[in-house]
Amino acid sequence: MYTVQLVHAEETHQSPRGVSDINLANIIQTECPSLAKGAVFRQSPLVPGSHTQTIYAFLGYYVYYVYGLLWPKFTREVFRLADGGNVALDWALCDNHTKRPIVTILSGVTGTSDDFYVRKCYKKLIAMNYSVVVIHSRGCGGSRLSTSLPFHCGFTDDYREVVANIRKRLPHCLLLGLSFSLGANIMTKYVGEEGENCPLVAAISVGNPYDMYKVIRHLDSQFLSLSKVYDIAILNFLKTAFKRDQKLILSASADFDVRKISKSSTILEFTEEMTRKAFGYKSAKDLLDDSSCHRVLENIRIPMLFLNSLDDPICLQPFIPYNKFMKNPYLVLGLTDHGGHIGYMGNTWPSSWIEHPVSQFLQSMVAHYGKPFIKQLA
Numbered sequence: 001m002y003t004v005q006l007v008h009a010e011e012t013h014q015s016p017r018g019v020s021d022i023n024l025a026n027i028i029q030t031e032c033p034s035l036a037k038g039a040v041f042r043q044s045p046l047v048p049g050s051h052t053q054t055i056y057a058f059l060g061y062y063v064y065y066v067y068g069l070l071w072p073k074f075t076r077e078v079f080r081l082a083d084g085g086n087v088a089l090d091w092a093l094c095d096n097h098t099k100r101p102i103v104t105i106l107s108g109v110t111g112t113s114d115d116f117y118v119r120k121c122y123k124k125l126i127a128m129n130y131s132v133v134v135i136h137s138r139g140c141g142g143s144r145l146s147t148s149l150p151f152h153c154g155f156t157d158d159y160r161e162v163v164a165n166i167r168k169r170l171p172h173c174l175l176l177g178l179s180f181s182l183g184a185n186i187m188t189k190y191v192g193e194e195g196e197n198c199p200l201v202a203a204i205s206v207g208n209p210y211d212m213y214k215v216i217r218h219l220d221s222q223f224l225s226l227s228k229v230y231d232i233a234i235l236n237f238l239k240t241a242f243k244r245d246q247k248l249i250l251s252a253s254a255d256f257d258v259r260k261i262s263k264s265s266t267i268l269e270f271t272e273e274m275t276r277k278a279f280g281y282k283s284a285k286d287l288l289d290d291s292s293c294h295r296v297l298e299n300i301r302i303p304m305l306f307l308n309s310l311d312d313p314i315c316l317q318p319f320i321p322y323n324k325f326m327k328n329p330y331l332v333l334g335l336t337d338h339g340g341h342i343g344y345m346g347n348t349w350p351s352s353w354i355e356h357p358v359s360q361f362l363q364s365m366v367a368h369y370g371k372p373f374i375k376q377l378a
Helices: 024-031 050-063 116-127 157-169 182-197 212-220 228-244 258-262 267-278 284-291 293-299 355-377
Strands: 005-008 075-080 086-092 102-106 131-135 175-180 200-206 304-309 331-336
Touching: 005 024, 024 331, 024 355, 050 116, 086 157, 102 116, 102 157, 102 182, 116 131, 116 175, 116 355, 131 157, 157 175, 157 182, 175 182, 175 355, 182 200, 182 293, 182 304, 200 355, 212 228, 212 267, 212 284, 228 258, 228 267, 258 267, 267 284, 304 355
Parallel strands: 102 131, 102 175, 175 200, 200 304, 304 331
Antiparallel strands: 005 331, 075 086, 086 131
């Protein structure tokens, strides 16, 4: 079965236009052909299986490197945070950008603006005359830490500050959210924390882990599975980031043990020895539980689309909180049978699928739900 499945409340959020039968689910059915009834996603026969899909998407940047040279280029801004930290913002501005929508993008734990799926989506959005800004976590995306505070999987303060600044600098632009993997957890948590005060018109979450503790426990336990590759890759990224800015991180008043951090053999061990101490949590589990976005799904008050693959080897199907999607009228969960972890490579010759539902959903949300924001900004 390849049909895209949608999970949502029986009655979804009504369009502000005031027409009774125009609601979130109805809009998706009529204006988002990649998600509407009968829509399908078939994985490419050349990229079969969840691991192949996942790894192919990760290597997509290198596979399509020459093609990528022809894509529009980002302009980097180093944004100074209130606490003295820095985050790297990669901008691609559209025509008349002071009045056009802006899509804020958060990628995965090792992600940057060079990620294949980010590039495919942003090319499509630029073609729609939307501006794009990729917001990296502090110390990531080629930037260095400027304070002792690193990042973690549920740290929303930096994204909140950047969004508030963009809203101030470009007050007539509608703001949208697009997020992947770890970035999806962070953005979803932010949207839930903001509730009715969220400045985004709508947002999309792709490959969301939902429960960080369960996901990391799953990855750490995969000793005889190919999934261990992801665990090792993430752990090596975390260790490399720590080593690069070790002197600055250790300047904080926390009881770090460099030897234990360096010898951590799992993500949970690294989180216990470094991250939770840097942020003042009692344990790694406390940090991960507090960071998990599933806790705030019921608080979301903007239209938000979640896309998950049922064969995702990282964010497993049992971790998806189906009951919360069936209760909150602002949420729609889109499920595909295949696609791996943000792979979604379809057609005979592998080509990306994800940018189609992303662009269709955001465009329809601007058309239906953007008007109240325009009035608010006027």
